[in-house]
Amino acid sequence: MSAVRVHRVVEGPEDGPVVVLGGSLGSDVRMWEPQVVPLLERGFRVVRYDTRGHGASPVPPGPYEIGDLGGDVLALLDELEVARAHLVGLSLGAMTGMWLGAHAPDRVASLVLCCTSAKLGPPEMWADRARTVRAEGTAAVAEAGAARWLTRGYVERHPDRAAFLRSMIAGVPAEGYAACCGAIERMDQLDALPKITAPTLVIAGAEDPATPPEGHADLIAAGVPGARMEVVADAAHLGSYEQPEEFTRLILGHLEAL
Numbered sequence: 695m696s697a698v699r700v701h702r703v704v705e706g707p708e709d710g711p712v713v714v715l716g717g718s719l720g721s722d723v724r725m726w727e728p729q730v731v732p733l734l735e736r737g738f739r740v741v742r743y744d745t746r747g748h749g750a751s752p753v754p755p756g757p758y759e760i761g762d763l764g765g766d767v768l769a770l771l772d773e774l775e776v777a778r779a780h781l782v783g784l785s786l787g788a789m790t791g792m793w794l795g796a797h798a799p800d801r802v803a804s805l806v807l808c809c810t811s812a813k814l815g816p817p818e819m820w821a822d823r824a825r826t827v828r829a830e831g832t833a834a835v836a837e838a839g840a841a842r843w844l845t846r847g848y849v850e851r852h853p854d855r856a857a858f859l860r861s862m863i864a865g866v867p868a869e870g871y872a873a874c875c876g877a878i879e880r881m882d883q884l885d886a887l888p889k890i891t892a893p894t895l896v897i898a899g900a901e902d903p904a905t906p907p908e909g910h911a912d913l914i915a916a917g918v919p920g921a922r923m924e925v926v927a928d929a930a931h932l933g934s935y936e937q938p939e940e941f942t943r944l945i946l947g948h949l950e951a952l
């Protein structure tokens with residue numbers, strides 16, 4: 695499938711090193727708000743984008759594959775005339791980052807792979823979720839989605855932020871969300887991990903029920919040559935939102951050590 699022109703927000707100095715932030719299934723560019731100011735303060739040019747089918751990006755007809763999402767990012771880099779970028783992704787955004795690291799290594803200065811997996815089954819679960827969303831809309835999966843994104847304690851302490859994230863999921867176009875479920879259903883990047891040459895940091899949330907450290911982050915860290923892995927306490931799937939200080943500290947530490 696040809697690339698689509700994804701919605702993007704570009705901030706920071708034109709000559710700064712470029713950091714591209716790619717988000718989770720069900721999210722839009724707002725999920726990265728906790729990271730933007732700290733990155734800008736360190737002189738990075740920050741490019742956030744909405745995955746196709748999400749936020750203000752186009753919703754081309756499915757099916758989508760992870761390689762299609764990677765192609766959209768390559769088109770974005772081409773349009774912005776960026777030769778190489780640091781890619782920071784969470785979940786689906788990091789699946790896209792892994793694909794780029796393996797298939798377009800010359801465009802990837804480094805990778806930060808947060809709360810993600812190289813192969814995330816079972817496939818029937820994704821097919822069921824896509825069916826539900828096509829039949830009932832994304833509102834039908836918003837409550838359960840936010841419950842995977844945040845620990846119960848965080849939801850109790852910050853009901854307003856949990857409501858904001860639920861409304862973010864419910865705002866995703868149904869066909870876009872469902873087609874991305876299909877891309878995850880068919881994804882298997884385990885054999886591609888050794889092809890990644892970019893310096894890679896893998897960050898997992900200790901309480902992540904969707905992509906737990908064991909069986910997901912650890913397999914990525916073992917498969918990518920030289921990768922380092924960190925596990926953040928008191929973080930579920932949207933760890934960068936729930937534990938912004940620690941995730942941002944780790945991301946900046948990786949980028950600034952290069």
Ligand SMILES: O=C(O)CC1=CCC(=O)O1
Pocket residue numbers: 717718719720784785786787839842878904931
């Ligand atoms: O919604 C989930 O189950 C968690 C998730 C998997 C891929 C992604 O981007 O989010």
